[in-house]
Amino acid sequence: xxxxxxxxxxxxxxxxxxxxxxxxxxxxxxxxxxxxxxxxxxxxxxxxxxxxxxxxxxxxxxxxxxxxxxxxxxxxxxxxxxxxxxxxxxxxxxxxxxxxxxxxxxxxxxxxxxxxxxxxxxxxxxxxxxxxxxxxxxxxxxxxxxxxxxxxxxxxxxxxxxxxxxxxxxxxxxxxxxxxxxxxxx
Numbered sequence: 001x002x003x004x005x006x007x008x009x010x011x012x013x014x015x016x017x018x019x020x021x022x023x024x025x026x027x028x029x030x031x032x033x034x035x036x037x038x039x040x041x042x043x044x045x046x047x048x049x050x051x052x053x054x055x056x057x058x059x060x061x062x063x064x065x066x067x068x069x070x071x072x073x074x075x076x077x078x079x080x081x082x083x084x085x086x087x088x089x090x091x092x093x094x095x096x097x098x099x100x101x102x103x104x105x106x107x108x109x110x111x112x113x114x115x116x117x118x119x120x121x122x123x124x125x126x127x128x129x130x131x132x133x134x135x136x137x138x139x140x141x142x143x144x145x146x147x148x149x150x151x152x153x154x155x156x157x158x159x160x161x162x163x164x165x166x167x168x169x170x171x172x173x174x175x176x177x178x179x180x181x182x183x184x185x186x
Contacts, residue, residue: 015079022076026083034077035088039070042092050092058098058185099182112152112163113175115140121148133158149174 008014015023022034038044041052042065052067065074081088107113116124121137128135136151150166152159167173 011075012079015075019072019076019079022073023079026080028084028086031077031080031084031086031088034073034080037070037073040067040074040077041069042067042074042090047092053093053095054090055095055097058096059181063094098185099178101182101185104179104182108175108179110154111175112154112160112167112173113178114150114152114163114166115144115147115172115174116150116166118146118148121150124150128162131158131162133162135159135162 008017023030035043041050045052052065055064055066056062067074077088080086116137118139124135134153134156137148138151140147140149152163154160154163
């Protein structure tokens with residue numbers, strides 16, 4: 001759904017506050033009404049013609065439904081079925097995304113990868129040029145707007161000094177985080 005889910009504690013909270021009119025009645029009939037909503041394509045469209053699918057990430061045990069409509073009715077049906085102790089069979093494609101552990105290990109063994117504010121990049125660049133330290137940077141995805149990853153080679157003593165300084169100043173260690181989640185998926 002295009003709803004701002006960040007304002008809800010969890011999926012049940014979203015359902016209770018965002019779909020109250022769909023869950024007023026907890027019954028088999030209300031479950032059936034919610035499941036009959038035509039936009040729940042994971043139920044109503046043939047698999048081979050369906051854009052909706054399941055998604056999971058190798059480092060995260062949760063399963064997500066990627067859909068293009070019917071979210072409110074789907075979460076209402078989930079909520080009602082849970083309270084009734086009813087199972088609802090779902091069938092669909094599942095996509096799994098995972099990190100390639102050898103690549104993560106190689107990348108993190110060669111570079112510190114830290115998150116910094118892009119507004120600070122110009123100041124850092126000037127300092128890096130004066131200090132003669134090597135680095136590269138790349139903007140993070142749009143949901144992290146204004147933040148970039150800075151890559152500092154571990155083989156260069158000046159870049160190591162910069163990385164240690166940034167870490168002491170509170171820079172987030174993206175490399176360490178990615179390495180941790182890559183190892184969790186095994």
